[in-house]
Amino acid sequence: MYIITVLLKGVSLINNLDYKENSVVRRTAAIVLGEIGPKANQSADRLVSLLNNDDATIVKIAAAEALGKIGDQSVVPNLVNYLNSPDLELAIVSAKSIALLTGQSFTDVDSQNGYS
Numbered sequence: 694m695y696i697i698t699v700l701l702k703g704v705s706l707i708n709n710l711d712y713k714e715n716s717v718v719r720r721t722a723a724i725v726l727g728e729i730g731p732k733a734n735q736s737a738d739r740l741v742s743l744l745n746n747d748d749a750t751i752v753k754i755a756a757a758e759a760l761g762k763i764g765d766q767s768v769v770p771n772l773v774n775y776l777n778s779p780d781l782e783l784a785i786v787s788a789k790s791i792a793l794l795t796g797q798s799f800t801d802v803d804s805q806n807g808y809s
């Protein structure tokens with residue numbers, strides 16, 4: 694309930710990406726921005742910052758997924774950095790986002806069906 698209240702009080706979703714007190718608020722803001730899609734492209738730099746700097750893996754995963762949905766191809770090099778992440782979910786989400794952004798599916802040694 695608290696997260697919904699924070700998001701609906703007229704506080705910018707982008708500002709919620711910086712909400713240090715609660716990683717779930719940051720994660721939720723990233724998810725919603727991803728669902729907005731290309732219209733949220735002004736948030737790409739902040740999402741990249743979350744991906745690179747947030748301590749919470751759930752936030753990094755949400756940021757990686759949102760970056761794919763927003764559609765800014767300039768973030769691909771940032772996502773590439775996580776393809777070998779020790780966190781398998783982060784690596785897979787990063788791969789899926791790269792595939793979405795580039796329009797190309799690809800496989801790796803761990804992938805049965807590829808990423809697309």
